[in-house]
Amino acid sequence: MHETKFANEIIFILKHKLEPDALSKPLVVNVRLSPLSHVTPQSLKEAFKVAAESEHFPNELKLSIKTMEFDVYCKECKKISKASAPIFNCPRCKSTDLDIQKEREFIIDSVEIAV
Numbered sequence: 001m002h003e004t005k006f007a008n009e010i011i012f013i014l015k016h017k018l019e020p021d022a023l024s025k026p027l028v029v030n031v032r033l034s035p036l037s038h039v040t041p042q043s044l045k046e047a048f049k050v051a052a053e054s055e056h057f058p059n060e061l062k063l064s065i066k067t068m069e070f071d072v073y074c075k076e077c078k079k080i081s082k083a084s085a086p087i088f089n090c091p092r093c094k095s096t097d098l099d100i101q102k103e104r105e106f107i108i109d110s111v112e113i114a115v
Contacts, residue, residue, distance in 0.1 A: 003039045003047035006031075006106045010063070011051050013108055026060040026114040032068040035085050037105040041065040066109075071101035 010029055029048075033041060045063055052061050069082045076095035081087075089096055 002037065002105070003043045004051070006033075006039060006044055007047040007051040009106070010048060010108060011055055013111065014057070014061075015055070018111065018113075022113050023057060026062075028062045028064055028112040028114075030064045030066070030109040030112065032066050032107045032109060034070065034102070034105040035067050035083075036070065036100070036102055039105070068107065070103065073099040073101060075099065 010031070014023065014027070014029070031044075033039060033044060044065060048061075048063050067084045069084045072081045072083050072087060072090070073079075074081070074090035074093060074095055075097040077090060077093040079090070079092050080101075081091050087098075090098060
């Protein structure tokens with residue numbers, strides 16, 4: 001279900017933030033997806049394809065998905081580490097007493113328009 005919500009967010013941006021003539025050109029939508037999300041890059045791509053087809057976009061649309069990083073705070077050594085995949089031990093001291101600083105699951109970074 002979340003992949004449909006994310007795909008619809010992209011469609012909304014394309015329809016309401018771009019000039020109409022831009023929609024007739026090839027587009028690349030750059031997004032970031034949290035590795036802690038239940039949405040996988042493949043399921044997001046599939047949901048986006050269905051949403052774009054239902055809106056009858058006339059151009060070539062591509063979705064570029066990158067994995068976002070999140071902060072992990074170790075309560076043992078008091079250090080903050082960056083991670084781009086789920087972790088269970090502090091990379092420094094190997095403690096399992098961690099706080100994951102999770103923010104958003106999905107971010108639209110930019111839309112590239114071919115000229």
